[in-house]
Amino acid sequence: MADTTATFDFSTWPPALSKAQLDAITLYATTYALSHGVLYLPPAKHQPTVPTAAIHAPISLFPSPVPRRLFEYARKIQRTYNLLYARIAMDEEFLDRVMGADEGVGKVDDFIGQLWKGWKQLRDAGLAQPLHLGLFRSDYLLHYALKDSLSIKQVEFNTISVSFGSLSQRTAELHRYLLAATRYYDASPYFKLDNFPSNDTIAGLASGLAQAHEAYSVDDSQILFVVQPGERNVFDQRPLEYELLEKYSIRIIRQTFDELALSASVDPVTSVLRISCSPDLQPSGVIEISTVYYRSGYMPHEYPTASHYATRFHLERSKAIKCPTVALQLAGGKKVQEVLTQPGVLEYFLANEEKYGRDTLPAEEINNVRKSFMGMWGLDVGEDLQNPDHDAMKAGREEYGVRKAREAASSLVLKPQREGGGNNIYKEDIPPFLDILPPQERSAWIAMELIHPPENFGNYLIRAGTTDLESRTPVKAEVVSELGIFGWALFGGPDKQVVEREVGWLVRTKGKESNEGGVATGFSVLDSLLLVD
Template sequence: MSRLPEWPPSISHPELEHLTNLATTYALSHGLLYLPPHPPSGAPPPTQAPSSAIHAPFSIFPSPFPRTLFEKAQRLQRAYNSDGAEVGAGRVDEFTGELWKIWKSLRDEGIEQELQLGIFRSDYLLHASDESQPMLLKQVEFNTISSSFGALSERVSALHNYLYASTGYFNSSPYLKPENFPPNRTTAAVVEGLVAAHYAYGVKDARILFVVQAGERNVFDQRWLDYELLEKHGIHIIRQTLPELASSAHLSPTRSLLISDSPQSPPNATEISTIYFRAAYTPTDFPTPEHFSTRALLERSRATKCPSIQLQLAGGKMVQMALTKAGVLERFLNGDGDAQADGMFAFGEEEVREVRESWMGMWRLGDNPPAGSATPSGMERAAMNHANLVLKPQREGGGNNVYKSSILPFLETLPEREREAWIAMELIEPPVSVGGWLVRAGSTGSSATGPTGGGGAVKSDIVSELGIFGWALFGPGQVGGAAQTKDVAKNSETMMRTGEGGWLVRTKGRESDEGGVAVGFSVLDSVVLIDPN
């Protein structure tokens, strides 16, 4: 398939109003929610019970996606689960450098991560640079920390199924039928990894710790995981910020992580089995050295981290770039003789080829050729090809990249010492002629063609990004018990359990380079699968 159908389907003004009204009331009554924006001062409110909520941004129609490429993205996740569990990272920028120092300190102290849990999300765009050729699936990035919006995306899928069940989408498209709406069980899939880590820890009354940001607006996405853990598995959680943990967290003599009202009241402390980070991925989470000290204390505990610092570092752009070099990926997936002999991460040549085909070209801005070489430096290559590039730092959360025409002035002011912290990546070219009706709470309902009257729905040319969730629990010894283990790779020292099954779609206006929902660029979406003509 070289083109997607023209989208969205044509509907009348009253039909759009009706769909928008049904969708917003469904979102509000089914937990597809966000907390309202912070006050103009920008200061997040203190931790307190929320008194109001708004619906999360969403699309009215699911976005078209080739069925074969959707299935390929799901298939690739098994390799990425293993890949993410195995790679490491080096020193690059100041923030990442502080995390690296913590990991190096732990290594020098001889503290091993007994078990590690990765909840991963691999993000993709469709690439259609030549309409005479089939569309390709290209990876945007691989996330190893705070892979969010899984629970809310599952509810957007349910919303689109509801709109079809209640209206048939007014018979506006032959593609809109039940068999083209893939199932979405992201909440259960993510929780499955947390449950596996919790039971592998083996302490009956232990709890899972959610490390969160103060004033988190995306709290409902996290709460759905909390409810699933309690209602389906009887597992309790504790939610705390890094500043709260600075006074509440301490270690027992055996390195158990204990959470109490104060360090002076250990008899009332709760033991933690698993630390799930929904914070600690951005420099703003670490305004003082004490915040890094708290992270180090959590790392020193024997609780299973999701992710550990080294696994967080493995999600850095620099590591993803390094994997594209010849022979590096093969070392982790099928090139190591000992790994193959033990049945560990044994992927065939076809699977490795598919992973490589999902990547665009990447290089470091700090790359320098040997003296006398005619090969351009990383900076020179970026300057020469800036119109077709994006520059990415070691950051997560959206809003951090530099695109196309902004690259040259950025390079002119980039200090030499910071070049190692940036990579250049060839731009993915999404298919054209795809639009959608996007709804944000408080939207005025206007577009380039004038008021829509759709109760807040705005028509835009769109780009949709598909994220596939997976998880891996790994470390020395038995993981989760043989009876619980579905997919285990093992050798004499390591056990590993993995799982896949969840997905999300984030859709943005084509005019926007960035794509984060939390920072206001995108809406949550789902897919309608399209078969080749």
């Protein structure tokens, strides 16, 4: 069920603690975080090659309550989402129409257009590797549609560089430790171990990477992590590396786009991707790559020159399995999310016997996914929203989507085709933004109805990274918590089969006054779950 009758009183959260209790539990939490890798590299203009210091990541003191049935519902529909986005990534005609540079978003969004054009050229030349790997995260907020009806609604579906899998597991372990060490001073009857779900995201995400490596099936090949220069979030990435080495004997190499521009080569005959290195590190001086795992490459500023796009497409050209492919990155666009809400589109991907034979889903499973949608539309959409025919929707599209957004601005967010936080336009900022948005750029934006999370819901937040002791004191604030569910899918090949799993969860909590939600961008803290009635 997507909805539940609200019984838990969110306004009672967090439970009251005395100052002595708060001081004690803060010390427990911060020292545990520092001892167990809940860490960031400290802010610096240039990160040192060999790190010399670390700070604990921003964290909450209490886990955040989520109704157990809604948590289980989100986990259940993740597997349908895994299948859905795998099939979208394999549907070139659909992606060309929605995201392409000829008639879709890429026509007016240069970043999307550059990705699509490069992908189109590679397709025309013939792709060397039919398999795709996706490590996914579907993000949700609790939503009150009516006073006593609580549901969860999807914020977005992420297909590239999904982060905080490792740190989400560590934060869940931190809160379970606080329960064991202090019982949270018996401040709430909900503080029972059964209400603190385990979270094995590190093993789950690593199993997806290992599955791709096994499918590549070349001895002594390695997985390439494509990372950002000066990456602060290394302690979220390294546990995956350690899991792959310790459990699967798979070795990892980490490089940036700038490093790969010099080190990466693709064999013109076999399309094997090799990375050159010092013979002191590898006797042959080269490493064959089985899987390319992107922890970067999702924002335009990461492609400051044409050579950065060239490097991305050079890797895409190879036989290595990409996580994600350009196609799968495009599938994660906000425009795709909006198009999925249009009549018949979910059925096209999930109940299309002509296209997928017997591998279709029953109406109940499809409707469970649809229940997680908020209302949304493209700013370029025509008034005939019930007509899924693309050509028919072009008629009258110049004004309707914008006019509807103006009229409902107080209950909307506008989203572009961007990841990473800090890109959206909210409420009263929408009309003046529409005044200056060129008509030809409307197709790059979607309007989405705002989700209404519980009111008067709080937590204690701890941020680090400063020498000011007062700023490191837990701050009690009214908050909003976002639940993310992780999954992976390996798919493609002649049979178009999809192997997929649901593999863990994440909670990020932010002050209610903040519209954005990224931990790395400073808006949110890492949190975990408390399951309630």
